[in-house]
Amino acid sequence: NAGVTQTPKFRVLKTGQSMTLLCAQDMNHEYMYWYRQDPGMGLRLIHYSVGEGTTAKGEVPDGYNVSRLKKQNFLLGLESAAPSQTSVYFCASRGRAEAFFGQGTRLTVV
Amino acid sequence: DQQVKQNSPSLSVQEGRISILNCDYTNSMFDYFLWYKKYPAEGPTFLISISSIKDKNEDGRFTVFLNKSAKHLSLHIVPSQPGDSAVYFCAAKSLIYSGGSNYKLTFGKGTLLTVNP
Numbered sequence: 001n002a003g004v005t006q007t008p009k010f011r012v013l014k015t016g017q018s019m020t021l022l023c024a025q026d027m028n029h030e031y032m033y034w035y036r037q038d039p040g041m042g043l044r045l046i047h048y049s050v051g052e053g054t055t056a057k058g059e060v061p062d063g064y065n066v067s068r069l070k071k072q073n074f075l076l077g078l079e080s081a082a083p084s085q086t087s088v089y090f091c092a093s094r095g096r097a098e099a100f101f102g103q104g105t106r107l108t109v110v
Numbered sequence: 111d112q113q114v115k116q117n118s119p120s121l122s123v124q125e126g127r128i129s130i131l132n133c134d135y136t137n138s139m140f141d142y143f144l145w146y147k148k149y150p151a152e153g154p155t156f157l158i159s160i161s162s163i164k165d166k167n168e169d170g171r172f173t174v175f176l177n178k179s180a181k182h183l184s185l186h187i188v189p190s191q192p193g194d195s196a197v198y199f200c201a202a203k204s205l206i207y208s209g210g211s212n213y214k215l216t217f218g219k220g221t222l223l224t225v226n227p
Contacts, residue, residue: 004153042219043154043199050212058214090153098144099215101153
């Protein structure tokens with residue numbers, strides 16, 4: 001029972017580099033979300049998707065792009081990484097009520 | 111504008127005693143509330159929830175109370191165990207846009223619970 005799987009678990013980027021974080025869920029959920037967690041800030045919503053082919057901005061979308069080409073996958077892209085994007089990123093998917101989270105990706109931008 | 115507030119960054123209790131974690135909210139459109147538990151280096155895991163039409167929900171050692179008039183909810187853990195030591199997030203569900211049908215979860219900043227043996 002995989003649930004929500006995030007790839008990679010850790011990454012170090014240099015400023016200006018790009019990367020894509022992958023989120024995969026096997027629960028056939030329509031909703032998927034990307035959050036970032038920073039010390040003292042809780043979980044803040046970056047982007048979300050309400051179904052295959054749809055994406056929308058959350059609270060802190062700047063510097064990120066997303067795509068949902070397949071229902072089970074939700075990709076988060078950083079085109080030009082900045083030190084302010086150093087964070088732990090969590091993907092979540094949701095059915096009717098509660099959301100299920102992946103184990104997180106710890107990203108450091110130097 | 112923080113719509114979900116957990117004003118206590120940390121809480122320390124003795125094993126066997128009650129842990130009470132508090133959460134306040136400002137948005138009256140929230141219709142469903144959830145508590146998540148998070149261990150270090152893991153994703154948050156769902157713990158317990160409550161609909162806005164109820165004032166109490168119980169699941170084993172965990173009980174969530176909702177006071178709508180005060181816009182306050184609390185999570186009670188009885189008895190507390192060392193394995194309960196984690197960060198607890200309060201979350202609230204609301205429509206993303208008024209009149210729409212898509213929902214989002216808004217999280218508080220979390221409370222670090224430490225249960226001492």
